Amino acid sequence: MEWVTAALLALLVPDCLAATRPNFVLLFADDLGYGDLGFSGHPSSLTPNLDRLAANGLRFTDFYVTSPVCSPSRASLLTGRYQTRSGIYPGVLYPGSRGGLPLNEITIAEVLKPLGYATAMMGKWHLGYGANGTYLPTRQGFDHFFGIPYSHDMGPCQNLTCFPPDVKCFGYCDQGVVTVPLMSLDTIIQQPVDFVNLDDAYRAFATRFIRTAAEAQQPFFLYYPSHHTHYPQFAGWKSVGRSLRGPFGDSLLEFDSTVGDILQTLDETGVLKNTLVFFTSDNGPELMRMSRGGNSGLLKCGKGTTYEGGMREPAIAYWPGIIKTGVTHSLSSTLDILPTFAKLAGAPLPKVQLDGVEMTDILFNHGPGKREAMFFYPTDPSEKYSVFAVRWGKYKAHYYTRGATHSGTTPDKDCSVFAFLQQHDPPLLFDLESDPSENYNLTLKNFPEWATVQNKIQDLKAAFEASMEFGESETGKGRDPMLEPCCNPECSPKPKCCQCGTVGY
Numbered sequence: 001m002e003w004v005t006a007a008l009l010a011l012l013v014p015d016c017l018a019a020t021r022p023n024f025v026l027l028f029a030d031d032l033g034y035g036d037l038g039f040s041g042h043p044s045s046l047t048p049n050l051d052r053l054a055a056n057g058l059r060f061t062d063f064y065v066t067s068p069v070c071s072p073s074r075a076s077l078l079t080g081r082y083q084t085r086s087g088i089y090p091g092v093l094y095p096g097s098r099g100g101l102p103l104n105e106i107t108i109a110e111v112l113k114p115l116g117y118a119t120a121m122m123g124k125w126h127l128g129y130g131a132n133g134t135y136l137p138t139r140q141g142f143d144h145f146f147g148i149p150y151s152h153d154m155g156p157c158q159n160l161t162c163f164p165p166d167v168k169c170f171g172y173c174d175q176g177v178v179t180v181p182l183m184s185l186d187t188i189i190q191q192p193v194d195f196v197n198l199d200d201a202y203r204a205f206a207t208r209f210i211r212t213a214a215e216a217q218q219p220f221f222l223y224y225p226s227h228h229t230h231y232p233q234f235a236g237w238k239s240v241g242r243s244l245r246g247p248f249g250d251s252l253l254e255f256d257s258t259v260g261d262i263l264q265t266l267d268e269t270g271v272l273k274n275t276l277v278f279f280t281s282d283n284g285p286e287l288m289r290m291s292r293g294g295n296s297g298l299l300k301c302g303k304g305t306t307y308e309g310g311m312r313e314p315a316i317a318y319w320p321g322i323i324k325t326g327v328t329h330s331l332s333s334t335l336d337i338l339p340t341f342a343k344l345a346g347a348p349l350p351k352v353q354l355d356g357v358e359m360t361d362i363l364f365n366h367g368p369g370k371r372e373a374m375f376f377y378p379t380d381p382s383e384k385y386s387v388f389a390v391r392w393g394k395y396k397a398h399y400y401t402r403g404a405t406h407s408g409t410t411p412d413k414d415c416s417v418f419a420f421l422q423q424h425d426p427p428l429l430f431d432l433e434s435d436p437s438e439n440y441n442l443t444l445k446n447f448p449e450w451a452t453v454q455n456k457i458q459d460l461k462a463a464f465e466a467s468m469e470f471g472e473s474e475t476g477k478g479r480d481p482m483l484e485p486c487c488n489p490e491c492s493p494k495p496k497c498c499q500c501g502t503v504g505y
Contacts, residue, residue: 021115021219021345022319023275025266026108026337027259028077028225030070030124033285034312035297036229036252042295044244046253049260050316053279056325057318058363062432064333064374064391065283066355068303068310068404070126070151071475072379073282073334074225078107078127078140080338080356082377087471090380093128095154095177095484099474100128100135106350108338109141109221115347118213118220120144122205124227126151128474129485133186142223146184146205148193149485153231155180155192162234163247164196169232170247170292178484178495188487190501195234199254203261210262214269219345224262225282228255231289248292273321276344280315280334287415288408300438301415304404306376306388308396308438309415323363330362330369331391353467373460378402386465390457391432395442397457398428426454 034040038047039054066076071092072083078101083089086105093100101107109119121137121144128135129149137145157173157180179192182201206222213220228234233251243249259279266272284302285294287309296302296309303310315332317323335356342349343358361367376389378400388400403419413419429442429450444450484495491497 021117023213023219023271024108024112024221024341024345025262025275025277026221026223027277027279028074028123028223029255029279029281030225030227030230031283031286031294031303032229032252032281032314033294033296033302034299034309034314035295036285037314040297040314042245045249046243046245047256049256049263050279053259053277053316053318056320057277057316058323058325058366059327060315060317060332061327061329062331063280063313063315064311064331065281065313066333066335067377067379068283068305069379069406070282072377074127075101075105076355077282077334077337078109079105080335080350080354081105081352082335082355082375082468084377084381084468084470085353085355087474088127089377089473089475090382091475093126093150093475094479095129095150096479096481097128097475097477098130098480098483099477100130101140102471102474103135103139105140106352107140108341109137109223111141111338111342111347111350112219112221112345113141113143115345116219117345118143118209118216118218119223120205120209120220121147121223121225122202123147123223123225124151124230125149125225129483131483133485136183136186138186144185144205144209146201148180148182148227150180151230152180152193152195152227152234157232160192160195162195162232163240163250164237169195169234171232173232176495177481178486178498181485181487181498182501183485188485188500191485191487191498194501196236198234199228199236199258203258206258206262207265210265210271211269214271221341222262224258226255226258228252229294231286231292233292246291248294275319276323276341277318278316278337279318281313284310284313284407286406287410288406290409298437301403301410301412302407304379304406305402305415306378306398307401307414308432308436310404310407311376317363319363324366326366328362328366330367331371331374331393332359332362332369333371333374336371353469373457373464375461375464379404381470383470386468387461390461392453392457392460394431394433395453395457396430396432396438397454398424398430399461400424401428427457429454
C-alpha cells in the first residue's frame, strides 16, 4: 500500500506538477430516487455500469442534496454553497427567466480552469439562460457546452418523438413557450431537440472531449448532468424496449449505457486510473408520475419535499487503485464536491462563505469525514421560516413539514400537496439508522436522550441561521417571453416560428 500513500500525497500537494493532477468526471442524474438503481435493489432496473461503479467504488448511504428540485440543487453542487446564498430560489428557472446563477458565483469549472484544466459540460444546465445567453455554462467556466439550457419538459412536447420509431412524448409539457433547443457553446443548433438521437450525440461529445484532453496530456473536468429520467422520459434505438421497467427503465438504461461509454473511453485513453468519477442525482423522484416516475425505495415521499425521499440520493465515488471498494455511512452532500475536487487538484478555494467540506478522509480512509450536520430547505426558502429540518449524526429533526404536487399519488398522506405546511414545536425527531422511513417519532417518553439531542440540533440550527445571508432571489426577477431562446430571433409569430435544424446531428 506504500505506492498508494505516495500517490495520494503527491495528489494532495498544491504545487504538484500539472501532469499528476487528477481528472474529474461528475455524473448527475435527474429526478432519480434512492430506490431506482440495480445496486439499490430495484428488481427491474437495468443499470450494469452504475452497478459496476458501486461494486468497485465507494458507495454512500447518507448523501444529500440541498433542495428537492432542480435549479437550486444544481447551484449548490457547482458552487459548494446553499442556494439561499446564490439566490437560486424559490423554485426553478424557466426559459424566459431574467435571472440565473450570478456570474460572481464561482463554479467547480472556474476553480479548476486556472490550473490548466479543460472543462466541458453536456446535458441539462438549468441555471439560467438570460439575455443573449448571459448565464450559459460558457460564462461560468466551461470551455465546451453541448446540451439543453433547462428541463426538457419546459416546452411543448406532445408532438415530439421520445422513443423510436415514432412514440410521442407522454403528456403535453409546458405550453405557450418555445420548444426546447439543443445548444453547442452559446449557439442553438436544433430546435426542437431530437430526443431519439440525442444520446448518441452526447456520447460522441464526451468521447471527443476526453480523447482530445488525454492526447494533449491535459487534466480535465467533464460534467454530465443527464436529463433522461426527468419527465417526459426518452431513449433511442439502442435502449428502447430493453428493460423490464417500461419507458422509465429504458431511459435509465440509456443513461447508464452512456456512463459505460465514458468509462470505456477513460480506459482506452489510459487515464482511467487518474480519474475520479463521482455519481449522484439532483433530487428525489417525481412520484406524481407513478410508473413513469422514479422510486424512493424505503425513504419517505420524494421530489418537492424535505423528507428523506426528496433529499437523500444514491452516490458513488470511483477511482480504481486509489479509492478502496466499500460502503460509507458518513454524512455527505453535493456541497462537498467542490472542496473535494479543489483539494485533490491543489486549487485554492473561492474566497466566499462555503457550506461544503472536503471528503478526502471519507474517500481514502473510509473515515467519518468533516460534515457535522445537514440543513434542509424547502423549494421556497425564506428568512421567515428558514430551515425546515436538520440532520445531526443519525438524528433528524423536522421543524416544518409539507407535502408537494411532485410527490402526490402515493398512499402516504404526508406526501400530497394537500399536506399543508405544519409547524412542529417541539420538532419531530427520527433516528434514521433504525427508522430511515421516518415513521416513528421519538419523544421524551420513549427516548431518554431526547432533550440532549434536541438541544444539540437546536444549537446547530441557530448557528447556521445566524451565518446565512440570503442573496437576492434570481427566480424572483420574473420572466420575459422575449428572453426565451429562439434559433431564428427575427421570426414571427413566436414561439411557433422558433424551429431549425434537422433530425439527427
